[in-house]
Amino acid sequence: MNPNQLNDICLRQLTFSGVHEAETIAVLSRGAERADYADSFMFAAQQLGASTYHMRLPDATDASGAWAVGESGLAGNPLAVDALKQADMLVDLTFLLFSKEQFAIQDAGTRILTCVEPAPLLARLMPTRELRERVEVGDEILKKARTMRITSPHGTDVTYQLGVYPTMTEYGYTDTPGRWDHWPAAFVFTGGADDGVDGTIVLAPGDVLLPFNTYVQNPVKLTIEKGFITDIRGVDGASSLDADLLASYIKSFDDPRGYGMSHVGWGLDERAQWHGLTQFPGGMGMELRSFYGNVMFSIGPNNELGGPNDTPCHFDIPMRGCSLFLDDEPIVVDGDVVVPDMRPGGK
Numbered sequence: 562m563n564p565n566q567l568n569d570i571c572l573r574q575l576t577f578s579g580v581h582e583a584e585t586i587a588v589l590s591r592g593a594e595r596a597d598y599a600d601s602f603m604f605a606a607q608q609l610g611a612s613t614y615h616m617r618l619p620d621a622t623d624a625s626g627a628w629a630v631g632e633s634g635l636a637g638n639p640l641a642v643d644a645l646k647q648a649d650m651l652v653d654l655t656f657l658l659f660s661k662e663q664f665a666i667q668d669a670g671t672r673i674l675t676c677v678e679p680a681p682l683l684a685r686l687m688p689t690r691e692l693r694e695r696v697e698v699g700d701e702i703l704k705k706a707r708t709m710r711i712t713s714p715h716g717t718d719v720t721y722q723l724g725v726y727p728t729m730t731e732y733g734y735t736d737t738p739g740r741w742d743h744w745p746a747a748f749v750f751t752g753g754a755d756d757g758v759d760g761t762i763v764l765a766p767g768d769v770l771l772p773f774n775t776y777v778q779n780p781v782k783l784t785i786e787k788g789f790i791t792d793i794r795g796v797d798g799a800s801s802l803d804a805d806l807l808a809s810y811i812k813s814f815d816d817p818r819g820y821g822m823s824h825v826g827w828g829l830d831e832r833a834q835w836h837g838l839t840q841f842p843g844g845m846g847m848e849l850r851s852f853y854g855n856v857m858f859s860i861g862p863n864n865e866l867g868g869p870n871d872t873p874c875h876f877d878i879p880m881r882g883c884s885l886f887l888d889d890e891p892i893v894v895d896g897d898v899v900v901p902d903m904r905p906g907g908k
C-alpha cells in the first residue's frame with residue numbers, strides 16, 4: 562500500500578474515532594516496527610486539527626514469543642505511561658493488550674486503538690457504523706444472559722455461567738473516553754465465572770489455532786471442569802498432532818492458570834473471510850476473530866474482563882459451524898447468526 566493510501570485509511574479511521582481539533586493523539590510504536598503507520602496516523606490527526614506526537618519504545622529484548630501477552634514495553638517506564646495518560650487517544654502499534662500499563666492508561670480516560678494488522682486488511686475491513694450497531698445489539702443481548710451453551714455436530718457441548726464479568730465489544734474504532742478497540746474487528750464477548758465453565762469442546766478440522774496461525778487438521782477433545790481445561794487429546798483414542806501441539810504449548814508456560822477459560826463470544830463481519838490466514842499469515846488473526854458466525858473461545862487470562870487470571874499464556878480459537886445459546890435462546894445456529902438485528906441488513 563502506498564503512503565497516500567495509508568494516509569487515507571488512517572484519516573477515515575480517526576474520523577470514525579471522533580478525533581477533533583481540541584484533542585491530542587499519541588502514537589506508540591516499538592523499534593522500527595510500523596513506522597509508516599505512525600507517520601500516517603500523525604498525518605491523519607493533523608488533518609483533523611488535533612495535536613499529535615509519536616512515542617517510540619526500544620525493540621523488545623525478551624524472546625518469549627509474539628503471543629506471550631501482558632508484558633508491554635511500557636513496564637517500568639512510569640514517565641512514559643504518565644505522558645500517554647495525558648493524551649485523549651492513544652494509537653497503539655505495539656499490542657499493549659493485557660498489560661497493567663494499558664489498563665492504567667484507559668483508567669485515566671484515554672481511549673486506545675490497537676492497530677497491528679497488515680494494511681490491506683485494515684483497508685478491506687474498514688469499520689462501519691452499521692457493523693458497530695450490530696455488535697452493540699449483541700452486547701445488549703449478551704449482558705442480560707446468565708448462561709451460554711455452545712454445541713457442535715462434532716461433539717462440543719460446553720456451558721459458561723455468566724453474569725460475573727462484563728461484556729465487551731470490538732467494532733474497529735473507538736470514540737468513547739477510556740474505551741479500547743482493535744482495528745479491524747467485529748465481535749462481542751464476555752467470560753464465564755472463574756469456576757463456572759464445564760463440558761467438552763471438540764475442535765474440528767478448519768477451526769483456527771490463532772497463536773499457531775494454523776487450522777486444525779485432526780480433531781481435538783478438550784475436557785473442561787470448573788473453569789479449567791483438565792484434558793487435551795484426540796477424539797475416540799485417535800492421535801492428534803494438534804492436540805499434542807496445544808498441550809505442549811500450554812505446558813511450556815509452567816503455569817496452572819494457563820489452563821483457565823478466557824473470553825468467549827461470536828463474530829459478525831460478513832466481509833471477513835474464514836480462509837483469511839492463507840492471505841495474511843503475518844497478522845494477528847483479527848479477520849479470523851471477526852468472520853461472520855464464528856464462535857470463538859479462548860484459553861488463559863481474564864484480567865481483560867476484570868478477572869484475577871493474568872497468565873501470559875493466551876490462545877484464541879475461532880470455530881466454524883457451532884451453535885450458541887444464551888439462556889437457551891439460539892443466537893448462532895450451525896455457524897449462522899439467527900437474531901435479525903445482528904444480521905447484515907437486519908434480515
Ligand SMILES: [Fe+2]
Binds near residue numbers: 824
Ligand atoms: Fe484473546
